[in-house]
Amino acid sequence: MSATANKKAGFGSVLWDYLTTVDHKKIAILYLFGGFFFFILGGLEAMLVRIQLIQPDNNFVSAQFYNELMTMHGTTMIFLAAMPLLFALMNIAMPLQIGARDVAFPFVNALGFWLFLVGGIVVNISWFTGGAPDAGWTAYTPLSIFSESHGLDYYSIGLQIAGFGTLMGGINFLVTVITMRTPGMTMMRMPLFSWTTFIASVLILFAFPALTVGLFLLTFDRLFGANFFDPSMGGNVIIWEHLFWIFGHPEVYILILPAFGVFSEVISTFSKKRLFGYSSMVFATVLIAFLGFMVWAHHMFTVGLGPIANSIFAIATMAIAVPTGIKIFNWLFTMWGGTLRFNSPMLFALGFIPSFTIGGMTGVMLGAAAADFQYHDTYFVVAHFHYVIVGGTVFGIFAGLIYWWPKMFGKVLNETMNHWFFWLFFIGFHLTFFLQHFLGLMGMPRRYWVFLEGQGLDLFNLISTIGAFFMAAGTILFIYNMIWTALKAPQAPADPWDGRTLEWAIASPPPFYNFKQLPLVRGLDPLWIEKTEGNGKMQPAEPLGDVHMPNNSFIPFVMSVGLGIAGIGIIYQVDNPMWWIVAAIGFIIFFGSMAVRSLKDDLGYHIHKEDFEKEGDGSNG
Amino acid sequence: MKGLTSKFKAVGALMTLALILSGCGEEFLSALRPQGQGASDILSLMILSIAVMMFVFVVVMVIYVFVILKFRQKKGQEDFIPEQVEGSHTLETLWTVVPIFLILILAVPTVQYTFSLVDTSPQVSAEGEEDQIWINVTGKQYWWHFEYDGMDVTTSQELYIPTDRRVFLSLHSEDVIHSFWVPTLQGKIDVNPTGNRNEIWIDAEKEGVYWGKCAEFCGPSHSLMDFKVVAVSPGEFEQWVKDMRNIDPEATPESEVAAAGQEVFANNCMSCHANGTSPNKIGPNVSNFGDRERIAGVLEYNKENLIEWIETKGKDMKPGNLMTSAAYDLSDEELEQVAEYLMSLSPSEITPENANDNEYIESDLSDLFVDEEKDESSQEKSEEESEEDSEEDSDSN
Numbered sequence A: 001m002s003a004t005a006n007k008k009a010g011f012g013s014v015l016w017d018y019l020t021t022v023d024h025k026k027i028a029i030l031y032l033f034g035g036f037f038f039f040i041l042g043g044l045e046a047m048l049v050r051i052q053l054i055q056p057d058n059n060f061v062s063a064q065f066y067n068e069l070m071t072m073h074g075t076t077m078i079f080l081a082a083m084p085l086l087f088a089l090m091n092i093a094m095p096l097q098i099g100a101r102d103v104a105f106p107f108v109n110a111l112g113f114w115l116f117l118v119g120g121i122v123v124n125i126s127w128f129t130g131g132a133p134d135a136g137w138t139a140y141t142p143l144s145i146f147s148e149s150h151g152l153d154y155y156s157i158g159l160q161i162a163g164f165g166t167l168m169g170g171i172n173f174l175v176t177v178i179t180m181r182t183p184g185m186t187m188m189r190m191p192l193f194s195w196t197t198f199i200a201s202v203l204i205l206f207a208f209p210a211l212t213v214g215l216f217l218l219t220f221d222r223l224f225g226a227n228f229f230d231p232s233m234g235g236n237v238i239i240w241e242h243l244f245w246i247f248g249h250p251e252v253y254i255l256i257l258p259a260f261g262v263f264s265e266v267i268s269t270f271s272k273k274r275l276f277g278y279s280s281m282v283f284a285t286v287l288i289a290f291l292g293f294m295v296w297a298h299h300m301f302t303v304g305l306g307p308i309a310n311s312i313f314a315i316a317t318m319a320i321a322v323p324t325g326i327k328i329f330n331w332l333f334t335m336w337g338g339t340l341r342f343n344s345p346m347l348f349a350l351g352f353i354p355s356f357t358i359g360g361m362t363g364v365m366l367g368a369a370a371a372d373f374q375y376h377d378t379y380f381v382v383a384h385f386h387y388v389i390v391g392g393t394v395f396g397i398f399a400g401l402i403y404w405w406p407k408m409f410g411k412v413l414n415e416t417m418n419h420w421f422f423w424l425f426f427i428g429f430h431l432t433f434f435l436q437h438f439l440g441l442m443g444m445p446r447r448y449w450v451f452l453e454g455q456g457l458d459l460f461n462l463i464s465t466i467g468a469f470f471m472a473a474g475t476i477l478f479i480y481n482m483i484w485t486a487l488k489a490p491q492a493p494a495d496p497w498d499g500r501t502l503e504w505a506i507a508s509p510p511p512f513y514n515f516k517q518l519p520l521v522r523g524l525d526p527l528w529i530e531k532t533e534g535n536g537k538m539q540p541a542e543p544l545g546d547v548h549m550p551n552n553s554f555i556p557f558v559m560s561v562g563l564g565i566a567g568i569g570i571i572y573q574v575d576n577p578m579w580w581i582v583a584a585i586g587f588i589i590f591f592g593s594m595a596v597r598s599l600k601d602d603l604g605y606h607i608h609k610e611d612f613e614k615e616g617d618g619s620n621g
Numbered sequence B: 001m002k003g004l005t006s007k008f009k010a011v012g013a014l015m016t017l018a019l020i021l022s023g024c025g026e027e028f029l030s031a032l033r034p035q036g037q038g039a040s041d042i043l044s045l046m047i048l049s050i051a052v053m054m055f056v057f058v059v060v061m062v063i064y065v066f067v068i069l070k071f072r073q074k075k076g077q078e079d080f081i082p083e084q085v086e087g088s089h090t091l092e093t094l095w096t097v098v099p100i101f102l103i104l105i106l107a108v109p110t111v112q113y114t115f116s117l118v119d120t121s122p123q124v125s126a127e128g129e130e131d132q133i134w135i136n137v138t139g140k141q142y143w144w145h146f147e148y149d150g151m152d153v154t155t156s157q158e159l160y161i162p163t164d165r166r167v168f169l170s171l172h173s174e175d176v177i178h179s180f181w182v183p184t185l186q187g188k189i190d191v192n193p194t195g196n197r198n199e200i201w202i203d204a205e206k207e208g209v210y211w212g213k214c215a216e217f218c219g220p221s222h223s224l225m226d227f228k229v230v231a232v233s234p235g236e237f238e239q240w241v242k243d244m245r246n247i248d249p250e251a252t253p254e255s256e257v258a259a260a261g262q263e264v265f266a267n268n269c270m271s272c273h274a275n276g277t278s279p280n281k282i283g284p285n286v287s288n289f290g291d292r293e294r295i296a297g298v299l300e301y302n303k304e305n306l307i308e309w310i311e312t313k314g315k316d317m318k319p320g321n322l323m324t325s326a327a328y329d330l331s332d333e334e335l336e337q338v339a340e341y342l343m344s345l346s347p348s349e350i351t352p353e354n355a356n357d358n359e360y361i362e363s364d365l366s367d368l369f370v371d372e373e374k375d376e377s378s379q380e381k382s383e384e385e386s387e388e389d390s391e392e393d394s395d396s397n
Helices: A011-020 A024-052 A063-097 A106-128 A151-179 A192-223 A237-271 A278-292 A307-319 A321-335 A344-367 A369-375 A379-409 A415-441 A458-488 A526-533 A555-572 A579-599 A609-615 B002-022 B037-070 B089-116 B234-245 B256-268 B303-312 B332-343 B352-356 B366-374 B376-396
Strands: A547-549 A605-607 B133-140 B143-148 B153-156 B158-162 B167-173 B178-181 B189-191 B198-202 B208-214 B227-232
Touching: A011 A024, A024 A063, A024 A106, A024 A379, A024 A458, A063 A106, A063 A151, A063 A192, A063 A237, A063 A379, A106 A151, A106 A555, A151 A192, A151 A555, A192 A237, A192 A278, A192 A555, A237 A278, A237 A321, A237 A344, A237 A379, A278 A321, A307 A321, A307 A344, A307 A369, A307 B089, A321 A344, A321 B037, A321 B089, A344 A369, A344 A379, A344 A415, A344 B037, A344 B089, A369 A379, A369 A415, A369 B037, A369 B089, A379 A415, A379 A458, A415 A458, A555 A579, B037 B089, B133 B158, B133 B178, B133 B189, B153 B158, B153 B234, B158 B234, B167 B178, B167 B189, B189 B198, B208 B352, B227 B234, B227 B352, B234 B366, B256 B332, B303 B332
Parallel strands: B133 B167, B158 B227
Antiparallel strands: A547 A605, B133 B143, B143 B153, B167 B198, B178 B189, B178 B208, B208 B227
C-alpha cells in the first residue's frame, strides 16, 4: 500500500507504486513529469520553427516538416503540456486546500492521468510512422480531411483518448469540491485556486464534449468513409470550425483561470494580505467562464458569418475585458498596503501582470471585428495568444510549481536559480513575442514556412528567434534546478512561505492520508486566522478515528494501454483489415479491465486510530 | 477630471505612435501604411483601440510600479502584519464601470465598420446607382484566379483594378479554405470551398502594385501563395480590359523560338493552362504571362527560374503544388521554347509598369459597362452565377 512508499524503496517498487497509485499527490507528480516531458518536446518543436524563421527564404526544414512541427507544437503545448501541468497543480493543491483526504474518485483520477499519457504518446508515435499531423493544431477541414499521411488519424484518435482523461479529471474535481470540503469550508471560504479549479472543471465538463463530437466526425470522415466535412459530397467545412471553437474558446479559459487562481494565492501570500475583493474575484471568475461560452465565433470573424453575427460576437468578446480588469485591479490592491516579498513565485506573478495586461489589451483589439480583418491569422494573433498563454498560463504554472514544490517533493527549489530562470524566461518571452505584433501588421500571416526577402520582415524575425533561445536557456536552468534540489536541498518545513491556506498546515510532503483529523475552518485563509487569532495550528473538526483509504490499482494503467492499442488498430485498419485484430485485442483489454473493476469489490482499507497514536502527537502535521 | 487629461495626453502620445507605426513595414505590404479606404478605416479603428487600451495600460502600470516601490518589505519589517483589507465597494465599482464605458466607446465604431467593410451594395450618387465591377476570385492550392464578371476577361495571379473606385469581389475556393488578404488595401476574407460565397470590396487610392497573401493555412506551400494587385488609373484599366478580351491565342509570335514554343504549349500545357478568356482554371491562366511580376507568385521573374519551374514542375519551388501530377516530359530545347513563348505573352500595353509611373488617364469606364449590356452571352453567364450566389447565400444564412 502507499504507506510502504514512504520508506526507502528500490527502483522497482517505486515504479510499481507509481503505476498503481491512486493518491492525488502522486498523481500530481505523474502529471507534472508527463506534462513537463511534453513541454520540453513542444519547446524543441518551437525552437526548430524559430530557427527556420531566423532569416528570409530559409531552408532549415522542409515545408512539410515545418507544418508538422508547428501543428505538433500547438497540439502538444495546449493538450499535452499546459493542461496536464495545470492538472498537476490542481491535484496537489486543491484537495489539500479544501481539507480533503483525496479527490472524490481516486481510481478515476489515476485513470484520467493514464488516458492522457497514452493519448499523448499515441499522437507523438506519428513522428515515427510516416509523418505527424500537418493541418495546424486547429485541424481545419477540409485540409485535415485531404491530408494524406496517417498523422491526422493519430491526432484525432490520440486527442480523443487524452480528452476522455481530461473530462474524467474535470468531473472528478467538480465532485470533490462539491462534496469533500472539510467542516467550515463553505464555498465562499474556499481559496481562489480551489474556486478556479472548480470553475475550470465546469468549463471542461461543457466544452470537451464539443471536441469529442468534432473529433468523432473527423475520425469517421478519415477512417470510415463519412462525408461530414467533404464539400464535394455535400459536407460543410464550417461546422468543424464551429465545433472546434465551441470547445476551443472555453479551453482558453480552462487554461487561464487556474493560473489566475495560482496568482491569487501567490500574491496574497507574498503580500501578507488577504485577497482584495474576494467575492468580486469569485464573481469575476464565474462571469469569465460564462461569457467564455458565448464568444467562440470571434475566431471566425473572417469566415463570412455576416456583419450581424460578427458584431454580436465582437461586443460579447469585449465584455470579457470587464471581469478580467476587475481581477487585475484586485491583485494590484491586494499588494497595496502589504509588505511584498519577492520570492520566485511572486516574481512570476509580478511578471504576469504587465504581460497579461498586454495580452488582454490585444485581446480587446482583436475583438473589434472590423479590425480583426487585418489581425486575423497573422503574427499579431500569434503574439496575442502567446502573451495570454505564456504570459498567463505558463507563468502561472511556474509560479504554482515553485510555490507548491515543497508539498510535492518536500524540498524548496533553489531561489537563486529560480531568479535567474525568471529573468531569462521573462526577457526571452518579451523579445520573442512583442515584435511579432508588428510583424503581423507588417504583412506576415501565421503558419508561414518561409517569408520572402525584401518585405521588411527580416530584423524582427531575427530578434524573435534570439528571444526564443533565452526562453530555452531559462527552461534548461529550471530542469537543472529540479535535479539539484532533489539531490542537494534540505528538507522543507511544513510552511516555507508563511502561507495562509490549509495545505501549509500539514507536513511537506504531506502524509498519504493528508489530515489525521479533518481541520475546522473558521473563515477565509483558515491557517492565517489560526496564526493571528489562535495558536497557529488548525483545530480538528472531528475526534481521532479510523481513516478509510482506497487501495492502489493497476487497472487504470491497463485500461489506458488497452485503449491505446485499440486506437492504433483503428488507425491502420484502413490499410489492412487484419489490424482489426489489434483493435479487438485492445478493446478486450479495455473492457475486460473495466469488467474486473466493476465486478470485483474493492472496498479499500482503514488506517486505525491506534496506528495514528503510535506515530505520536495529535497535531495536524 | 484627471483621468480625462491623462487620456488626452495618451491620445497625443498615440498620434506620435501612429507616425512611428507608419514607418513600420513596406508600402506595398504593411497594414500600417494603408493605400485604400478599407485599410484606412481599419487603421483608424486600430488607433482608437490602441488609445483606449493604452489608457488602461498606463493606469495599471502606474499603480503597479508605485505598489512595487512603495510596499516592498523593508528590513526589520519581517514581523509587521499589514491591515487585512477585505475590499472597497467604491473602488470595485469604479473599475467595473469605467471599463464598460471604454468598451462602449470602442464598440460603436467597431459595429459601424464591421458593417461597412463588407457592404457590397452599389453606392448611390446623384447620377444614380454606380456601375459595379465584380470579379469572381477562385483560390486554389497555391494560386489565385480572377474572372471579370461581364467583361469577358480572365487572368491569374495578378489582379488589375482601376484606382479611385470600389471593386467588388466574390470569392470561393475549389479545394481547401484560403483567405484573400491585401494588407495595404483591405482586411482579409476567407475563401471557402462550400457554403457561403464571401463578398468584399477593395479599392486603391493611388496607383501601385500591392502584395496579396493567402492568410488561411492551406498546405505545404501556404507561405508561397502570393498574388499581386495591380492598381492602374481608370483609363489604363479600360485599355487593359479591351486588350485582354481581344486576345487571339492562335496568333503566331514574332520570334521563331516562341512560335515553336506555342506548339509545345498547345501539345503539353493547354489542357490545364488557358491563354485568353476561358473558363479553364485547372491551372493558372497565362494570358499576360509576359507581364507578370513574379513566376508562380513568388519567384523572381527570369528565364532560368521559369525553365526550372517547368522542368521540375515546381516540385521544390512550391512544395505540394498540383502541377507535379502533370504528365508531360519536355526536352531542354522544348523547355527553352515554351519559356520563350510564355515570356512573349504580352497582349496589353498596360503592365505593372503603368502602376508605377505617374501617368494618370481619366475614364468613367462607362464603355466597359455598355459593352456588358450588349454582350448577351456574358450577361447570361453573370446572371447564372448571381443566381447561384444568392442560393448559396440563403443557405449560409
